[in-house]
Amino acid sequence: MIVTVTLNAALHVAYTLLAPPSGGTIPPRPPLLMGGLPAPPYPPGPPVPVSRPGYRAGGRGVTVARVLRAFGHDVVAAGLAGGASGELIIQDLAKSGVPTAFTLIRGESRRFFRFTSPDSGEPALRFSEPAPYITTEELGRFAADYRRLLAGAAAVVLCGSLPDSLPADTYGSLVTYAAEAGVPVILDAGGEELKHAVGHGPDLVVAESSATGPETGALDAAELGTALIRLGAAAAAVAVGGQVHAVTADGKWTARLEAADEDGADPYYPTARGALVAGLVPGQLLGWSWPDRLRHALALAAGGAGSWTREPGGPEDREAGEEGGERDRIDLAAYERLLDTVLVDPPARGHLKELLIDHSECAKVGTRLINSPPNLGPRQFPDPKLEWSDREQMAN
Numbered sequence: 001m002i003v004t005v006t007l008n009a010a011l012h013v014a015y016t017l018l019a020p021p022s023g024g025t026i027p028p029r030p031p032l033l034m035g036g037l038p039a040p041p042y043p044p045g046p047p048v049p050v051s052r053p054g055y056r057a058g059g060r061g062v063t064v065a066r067v068l069r070a071f072g073h074d075v076v077a078a079g080l081a082g083g084a085s086g087e088l089i090i091q092d093l094a095k096s097g098v099p100t101a102f103t104l105i106r107g108e109s110r111r112f113f114r115f116t117s118p119d120s121g122e123p124a125l126r127f128s129e130p131a132p133y134i135t136t137e138e139l140g141r142f143a144a145d146y147r148r149l150l151a152g153a154a155a156v157v158l159c160g161s162l163p164d165s166l167p168a169d170t171y172g173s174l175v176t177y178a179a180e181a182g183v184p185v186i187l188d189a190g191g192e193e194l195k196h197a198v199g200h201g202p203d204l205v206v207a208e209s210s211a212t213g214p215e216t217g218a219l220d221a222a223e224l225g226t227a228l229i230r231l232g233a234a235a236a237a238v239a240v241g242g243q244v245h246a247v248t249a250d251g252k253w254t255a256r257l258e259a260a261d262e263d264g265a266d267p268y269y270p271t272a273r274g275a276l277v278a279g280l281v282p283g284q285l286l287g288w289s290w291p292d293r294l295r296h297a298l299a300l301a302a303g304g305a306g307s308w309t310r311e312p313g314g315p316e317d318r319e320a321g322e323e324g325g326e327r328d329r330i331d332l333a334a335y336e337r338l339l340d341t342v343l344v345d346p347p348a349r350g351h352l353k354e355l356l357i358d359h360s361e362c363a364k365v366g367t368r369l370i371n372s373p374p375n376l377g378p379r380q381f382p383d384p385k386l387e388w389s390d391r392e393q394m395a396n
Contacts (some may be wrong), residue, residue, distance in 0.1 A: 058355025
């Protein structure tokens with residue numbers, strides 16, 4: 001079982017602006033200030049009708065759980081959730097088939113609001129709430145729940161920001177608890193949270209460089225990865241733009257998309273962070289080579305996992321819900337296409353193997369991964385809890 005932890009989970013609430021019942025038109029959008037807020041005063045007039053809301057659980061740890069679940073992994077989403085928003089977060093994950101073990105809090109989980117015009121050319125208007133206040137008693141209850149989950153965990157993935165009321169060293173304590181239980185930790189954090197946690201020795205740190213340029217960004221990301229190893233991480237993967245730089249004690253690798261594909265994917269466009277983290281988890285647990293890990297993770301993060309990983313509650317989610325479509329759909333065609341465009345430097349050296357991937361009810365596909373250990377084929381996973389859900393079928 002893989003446990004994902006989201007201490008600052010969010011509920012994405014999406015509305016679509018509707019034309020007034022009288023057949024009139026939607027009032028013109030007011031000019032926007034920086035940050036997407038309307039410039040005061042808002043034009044007077046009758047209320048603008050909107051659709052019924054669409055709800056979607058959010059937070060990077062939640063996205064990681066969804067992607068892992070779509071790939072057939074045994075996963076549990078844990079963290080903090082409270083109020084009506086927290087109940088909707090848990091219900092939404094249940095619809096996706098993701099088991100949950102959230103610790104309930106008194107405060108209301110934060111919400112993100114998205115208002116979209118029927119005109120696809122209009123930018124969406126977004127609002128966000130602050131995180132709830134977490135009491136010492138609630139944090140203590142979560143710590144007890146977390147340590148119980150560790151007893152059956154194959155790995156823990158700690159993701160995202162912390163509510164302002166939590167100590168900056170919260171992730172550091174969670175890393176220590178997992179290390180004491182012998183459970184590997186993947187940490188996806190930044191800022192003060194990362195600064196306080198890296199010294200506790202996480203097995204893999206996923207971070208993001210603030211640099212944006214393809215040339216200077218590569219250097220900054222490599223330096224950040226090296227610094228994380230020096231401070232205590234066993235391995236680091238640093239994303240900058242559309243590139244990922246991996247650093248371990250044994251070497252360094254850089255993965256990037258070869259060029260824009262036929263759908264217009266930009267090789268320097270920022271990756272979907274949640275999908276990137278989810279893509280790195282299997283390789284970390286199964287001992288894939290770093291070139292293989294990066295190819296798989298970047299193919300997912302660049303679009304192979306679907307646009308819902310980049311924008312929970314966005315148009316793709318709404319359309320799937322309204323039309324009865326499949327939730328959390330992995331775009332296998334895009335994944336395979338992008339997998340062939342991921343370049344890793346230095347290039348991998350070794351043999352080819354077939355990795356059969358089951359995406360729930362989707363068809364199985366074979367993807368070529370290079371330089372993975374020969375004894376880690378799909379029929380010989382070291383931990384049976386992490387095998388694909390139809391291992392017996394694939395073995396025949």
